[in-house]
Amino acid sequence: MKFNLKTNWKLKSRLMAIMLLSSFGVLQAQKIQTVSGKVTGDGGPLPGVSVIIKDSKGKSAVTDFDGNYQIQAKDTDVLSFSYIGFMTQNAKVNGRTSINVNLKESLNELDNVVVVGYGTQRKKEVTGAVSRVKEEDVAKSATSDLGSALQGLIAGVNVTSSSGDPGAEANVQIRGLSSVLGSNRPLYVVDGIPYDANPNISMNEIETIDVLKDAASAAIYGTRGSAGVILITTKQPKVGIMKVKLDSYYGVQSNYRHMPVPTVEEKLYMEFINKNNQSGTVFGNSWTTIEANPTQLTNNSNFYNVIENDLAPIQSHNLSISGGKDGLSYTINGGYFGQQGSLINSNYERYNVRANTQFNKGNWKITTGLSARNEYTQYSPWGLILDAVKYNPYGNQVTADQTQIDNSNGDANETTRLSYIGAKLQTNDKSFRDYFDGNISAEYSFNKNLKYTVRGAVSYDNSSRFTINPSFIAYDNQGVLIPTQQSKIRNLSSRATKQTLEHILNYNKKFGNHNLGLTAVYSSEQYTYGEFYAEKFDIVDNDITVLNGANGLANAGSGNNQWTQNRMTKFIGTLGRAQYNYKGKYLLSVSARRDGSSKFNQQHFQWFPSASIGWNASDEEWWKPIKGIVSNFKARASRGSTGNSGVADYSYSAGIDLNNDYVLGTGADQNYIQGGIQTAFANKNVKWETSVSTNLGFDFGFLNNKLTLTSDFYVTQKKDMLFPVLLPPTAGGGSGSDVVLNVGDMKNTGIELAMNYRTGKKFKHDLGVNFTKNSNTVTKMSGTNKLLYFDGSTISGQDNDQDKVSALAEGYVAGAFFLMKTDGVVQSSEELIEYQKLDPTAKLGDLRYVDSDGDGKITNDDRRFAGSGTPDFEIGLNYSANFKNFDFSMQWYGSFGAEIINGGKALGYKSSNNKDLIYQWTAQNPTSQVPADRGALHNNYRGWSDYWLEDGTFVRLRNVSLGYTVPNNVVNKLSLTKLRFFVSAQNPLRITKYKGYDPEVGNNGLSTRGIDKGTVPQSSKVTAGLQLEF
Structure with missing residues (x-):
């Protein structure tokens, strides 16, 4: 027994020693x-x-x-x-x-993560049409507008400048037109928060941009995904020591050529032959106004020299700070952008700051984002370029600082026009906008598979615009004070607020070779808008710019139309999405979203489903023999539906305009009675515009993905589109009134190709080329009227049916040009006799129109399709290279096949002020193809003619840059970690046959696409800057 006790004790002692040593080892291992x-x-x-x-x-x-x-x-x-x-x-x-x-x-980007909305995916597993743009790509553009920076970078994304004014936003369309009367703008989502308009954030705040192009990808945003979705991720917090980065550049701008203007001698010659063609007047038997004022012969005025602001400065400065430790990190960006316009009295300034923070504690991750932006814009007076087109070279030159007109040595009839231009140059039109956005997101991870996120956001947009049309004095050639444009002070204030709340549940689980992802979302938004204006006429003193500085008639109001009235809009939506893949080879994604909108009277809710599949064929075993050559191949297919709620609020209601006075009674009993006219007709059944899109895509990688190629083919059916339907005058709205109904259908078909090639180690090259072709057709219009001209499509001032050129027509592209075909100029007596069968009033030198319908007369029915302002296809080319400490990049963009109506040329002809008219038809120049000047209203110079139509094809070098990064051994001595200098040029080269100011004329609507009537052109820019980090 004693022996057993001793034995047990020894065993226990040894066991305890082993346990202690093991514990010590474990503790050491866990240290x-x-x-x-x-x-x-x-x-x-x-x-x-x-x-x-x-x-x-x-x-x-x-x-x-x-x-x-x-x-x-x-x-x-x-x-x-x-x-x-x-x-x-x-x-x-x-x-x-x-x-x-x-x-x-x-070189393999397949493992990169892209944002797909309410989540992320590896690029290899994406089944929809999604493209990514990185920060450095958009940062190369010296612009304040994100849309402009995207031009030529992404296949399927069409970007057209609306104006060259500073601060102007470009028109961005993804895969063609999505609506005729509603919005065509894509939905912007910044850090998960939706914006219905361009968020106007600084390029320096952006980390990545992901574009959802097909309906299957965009369907998760339901009602607002029909025009595509642009997902912007701003620079996120990163753990590490504090890092400071400065990006700064300064440059100047210059204008492209403007339309040539005649000299005094050329103008006088044109006036003589104009009179000869109009009344048969011959030399020596005519009187010109300049004979009474011969001193005007020395004027040689050129209004372009007054309005163009050459070498206007442009600058940008941005400072970012980031850093943090485990648990708390931050990124702060602050910047300034300033640009003077290429035309006088135009300017834009923006101050912006954004702060993103991230807090991690246990299973919680809290992120916040705060941004504020202040913008100041000064608008150049509208129509200055058109004034330059018409300006008489021997007229007195009006200057930008002139406060009165003394036309003692000029034409009395011209004094009023000069006073109008002088007052316009003194107009002060400026706006101030203050933006604030804030969002907070709380994410809780139940385990590594399941997490819940709640996200809230609020934004404020306060705007004030002050317009002052000053008092202006003018004397005619007799020294008599004449009436001028009435002076006015106008103030406009608006306020918009938006609240967003989202609940997101994500579940991701791997079961062996099976991968499953589930997403559920509830989203709600509320948007409110209100505006108010006040104006007062007859300014007492131009230095007093408050409303009480005028003592004339006063007006005030709000809610003048559906777009500016006070309103509140609410959206709610629920989403379910499932994503599955087997071994990363066989891919499936399905989703369904149900959205509701207060914009509609009865049919508030609608479902928007989508499905997509993919196959990574290059992951199959049988692919291995060719993997060295074709390193990647994926096939994708998708189909989905989206909606468009970008219509005016209360479009289901009738509208009454009360600003209509009626005269009742006769003689002394006449009275003005306030009345009204119906301007909008009710349609209680107005509903969503719906898009159903099918997409087929293929992704290739060659030579270990040094060379990649992506191709997409799509068909999009637009259904229940809102089209205007003409009503008879007896309906109460007068001539040309209409009602908006869901009666139109449209189809977009397209091809997108994107190729990228990267190679080199010491000498690196990166070449990207993208190709876009989109075809649009209106497939259905209601009623018997299959051709409807847009009211805003006049090209040269006369607002009548013969000057409208853009139309909505069944079987044609939306916004198509329908013009009178011309067949040269009537040059001989034989031609005149034959043509007078169609137009008995015709004379030699007249423009000859084609009787297209064969009814023996020239009428509006002879118009035929003549193209559109939409390009047939677009190409973007982007190249960058790095060798040692030098870097070089350039971006090209080409637009092919669009037509442009040269409204400036038409106006110059109508004003008898275009140099072409020197060579117009006369008896002494009978073979000329320039029609004779018979006055502004003669058929020779009508806006409906294809005589003004020109090829709008152009290729533009958008950006070229050369940089040098200072070696580390030098930079470290300066206590810096990076120092780079660069010079760049924007739009330095343009190749085009177009004879106007600039072929990039998109303007702001379908009715004016491809119509150049005084659009401010894009300027070329040269900048120099630096980037430093420490």
């Missing part, structure tokens, strides 16, 4: 230690590399500017090093306190 090191790539340090501990929460670090990092880790931990453009590398700690890593560059 947390500091691990540090350096991350390099391509022989140099890599700043900003993400260092995380795998399978841990919130434990991460970021390398500093020298590539150094430091992190707390256990002996059994695995560190993961990742950086955009490089292959992710893992390293086990294994007791080491120093781990250096050299990352290898990756």
Whole structure:
């Protein structure tokens, strides 16, 4: 027994010793230690590399500017090093306190994560048509407008300048026209928060842009996804030491050529032959106004020299600060952008700041985003370019600082026109806008598979616009004071607010080779808008610019139309989405969203489903023999529906205009009685416009993905589109009134190709080319009227049916030109006799119209389709190269096949002020193809003619840049981590046959697409700048 006790004691002692030693070993294994090191790539340090501990929460670090990092880790931990453009590398700690890593560059972008709305996906697993643009691509453009920066970068995204004015927003369309009367703008989503308009954020705030082009991808945004979705991720917080970065540039702008204007001698010659053609007047038997004022012969005025602001400055400065530790990180961006316009009295300034923070604690992740922006815009008076087109070269020159007109040595009939121009140059039209956006998101992870996110956001947009048309004095050639444009002060204030609340539930689970992702979303929004204006006439003193500075008639009002009235709009939506893949080879995604909108009277809700599939064929075993050549191949197919709620509020209601006075009674008993006229007719059944889109796509990778090619083919059917239907005058709305009904259908078909090639180590090249072709057809219009001209499509001032050129017509592209075909000029007596059978009033030198319908007369029915302002196809080319410390890049954009109606040329002809008229038909010049000037209202110069039609094809070098990065051994002596200098030019080269100011004439609506009537052109810019970091 004693022996047993001793034996037991010895066994127990030994067992306890073993347990203690084992515990000590475990404790040693679990000891947390500091691990540090350096991350390099391509022989140099890599700043900003993400260092995380795998399978841990919130434990991460970021390398500093020298590539150094430091992190707390256990002996059994695995560190993961990742950086955009490089292959992710893992390293086990294994007791080491120093781990250096050299990352290898990756040409394979398939593992990159893209934003797809309410979540992310590996690019390899995406089944829809999604394209990505990086920060450096848009940052190359010296512009305040995001849309302009996107031009030529993405296949399927059409960007057309609306104006060259500073601060102007470009028109952005994804895969063609989505609506005729509603909005064609894509939905912008910034950090998960939807915006119905361009968010106007600084390029320096952007980290990535993902564009959802097909309906299957955009259907998750339901009612507002029909025009595509642009997902913007701003620069997010990153853990690491504080990093400061400055981006700054300054430059000047210059104008392209303007339309040539005649000299005094040429103008006098044109006036003589004009009179000869109009009344048979011959030399020596005519009287011109200049004979009474011969001193005007020395004027040689050119109004372009007055209105053009050559070498206007443009500048941008941005400062960003980022950093943080485990648990709390931040990124702050602050910037200024300033640009003077290429025309006088135009200016734009923007101050912006954005702060993003992220807090991690246990299973919680809290992110916040705050942004504020202040904008100041000064608008140049409308129509200055058209004034320059008409300006008489021997007329007295009006200057920009002139406050009165003394036309003592000029034409008395011209004094009023000069006073109008002088007053216009003194007009002060400016606006101030204050924006504030705030959002907060709380994410709770129940486990590694399931997480719940609640997100709230609020935005405010306050705007004030002050317009002053000053008092202006003018004397005629007799010294008599004449009436001028009435002076006026007008103030306009508006306020818009928006609240957004979203609940998001995400579940992701891997079951062996099966991967499943489920998403459920509830979203609600409320938007309110209100505006008010007040104006007063007859300014007492131009230096007093408040409303009480005028003592004349006063007006005030709000809600003048459906777009400016006070309103509140509410949206609610629910979404369900399932994503599945097997081994990453066989892909499936389905979703359904149900949206409701207060914009509709009865049919508030509608479902928008979608489905897409994909197959990564290159992952199959039988693909391996050719994998070295064709390294990647994926086939995709999708079909989905989206809606368009971008219509005016209360469009289902009737509208009454009370600003109509009626005269009742006769003689002394006449009285003015306030009355009204119906301007909008009720349609209680107005409903969603719906798009159903089918997409087929193929993704290729060659030579280990050095060369990639993406192709997409799509058909989009637009149904229940809102079209205007003409009503008879007896309906009460007068001539030309209409009612808006869901009676139209439209189809878009297209092809998109995108190719990218990257190669080189010491001398790196990156070449990207994209091709877009979109065809649009109106397939259905209601009633017997299959051709409806847009009221805003007049080209040269006369607002009548013969000057309207753009139309909505069944079987044609929306916004098509329908013009009178011409067949040269009547040049001989034989031709005149034959043509007078169609137009008995015709004379020699007249423009000869074609009797297209064969009824023996020239009428409005002879118009025929003559193209449109929509290009047949577009091409973008982007190239960049790096050699040692030098970098070079350029961006090209080409638009092919669009037509332009040269309204400036038409107006110059009508005003007898275009140099072409020197060579017009006369008896002495009988073979001329320039029709004789017989007055502005003669058929020779009507706007309906294809005589003004020109080829709008152009190729533009959008940007070219050369930079130099100072070597690290020099930069470190300056206590900096990076210093780069660069010079760049925007729009330095343009190739086009168009004879107007600028072939990029999109304007702001379908009715004016392709019509150039005084659009402010794009200017060319030269800038120099620097980037530094510390």
